[in-house]
Amino acid sequence: MDACTRGGRGGSPTAVVIDDATRTDDERRAVASTVRTSHTAFVDGSSGVLPGVRFFTAEGELRNCGHGTIAAQAVLLHRSGATEHHGHQRTGDRTVAVTATRRRDGIEVWFEQGVIALRDRTEPASGAIVAALGLTPGDVAADDLRVASPGTPRLLVRVRERRTLLAMRPDFARLAAECRRLGYLGCFAYALPPTAGPATARMFAPAIGVDEDIVNANSVGCLAAHLLDTAGTSDLDVHQGDALGRPSSVLATATRTRDGIAARIGGLVRHLGRVRSGVTPSP
Structure with missing residues (x-):
């Protein structure tokens, strides 16, 4: 996904993986290097209506990731086939409210960041x-x-x-x-x-x-x-x-x-499609 595009261009290439329990953290760290994205979001495919999402760079796991959250929620809406979704995401010990909506130029996602x-x-x-x-x-x-x-x-x-x-x-x-x-x-x-x-x-x-x-x-x-x-x-x-x-x-x-003081964050996501191992995402 290209997360947080501007005028239908740019954005941050972000890998989103529907995860399973067999993958190790070393393998998760390797994904960002393999697909050449700075961050990767791993969505627990077994967690149902409250998806657990973890974020990794090549160096290790992050406590949270804003544009990774935006990309992950866009993928979940895309996979569901729905036009809009209001729900929650769990990352570590935090649960945040999320909204995803299909737009003509992509998927718009907002999430509650919480108190800063x-x-x-x-x-x-x-x-x-x-x-x-x-x-x-x-x-x-x-x-x-x-x-x-x-x-x-x-x-x-x-x-x-x-x-x-x-x-x-x-x-x-x-x-x-x-x-x-x-x-x-x-x-x-x-x-x-x-x-x-x-x-x-x-x-x-x-x-x-x-x-x-x-x-x-x-x-x-x-x-x-x-x-x-x-x-x-x-x-x-x-x-x-x-x-x-x-x-x-x-x-x-x-x-x-x-x-x-609490913040709410939004961005527009463009779906790029599946990425094969070793393939650089399209610019």
Whole structure:
């Protein structure tokens, strides 16, 4: 599947496997390398109305994956032959509400991300992270650095200029070391438009084996929560993938709840068909 397409193009190629109990985790890790996708979603084919979904990269298992959730739910709707589905997905100890709807240009999926934990950046080593990203202190809004977690923490880095964001060339080995030391999944660098319009973002996660993610939907939910907390903005459209030639779009909306700020994330999926072992998905 191409998850989170924009204008019928791009998106993140994501493998979705209807899983069974005989497959080992080593075999699951190998799938992403075999089909050359950054992430793979494994749907428990025996779990009935509440499907269990696990996510793997070549490096190992992830606690959750936003664009993987979107791709998995699109596959389930496609297999069912229905035009719309409202249900739930179980990943680890979390159950999230999901909606999938057939559209003329693909399958639109939304899921409830849940409450986002936000905390201000306090680590004096944040300067090392900025340097590892290939940025200077003047390139970033230092007061807008934020750690956000929907289950796994990542650093939100606001870059002042979109052109600087698109020109970034991180030192991935250094960035991976810093993220592992600080316990971050990765760094979500973003630039906001000067007026109304979509934001632009890039996600770097070499610590989990993904130097640059075409799409990182969970981080868009984190950004929506951060912007609601700091600027009162509740709806967000984030363009990603442009630096990799895969134009993508993730939508998010954030709301205040009794337990904190929660986000809902959406994207459009294009079905590519079955992938044979060793075959690269079509661009």
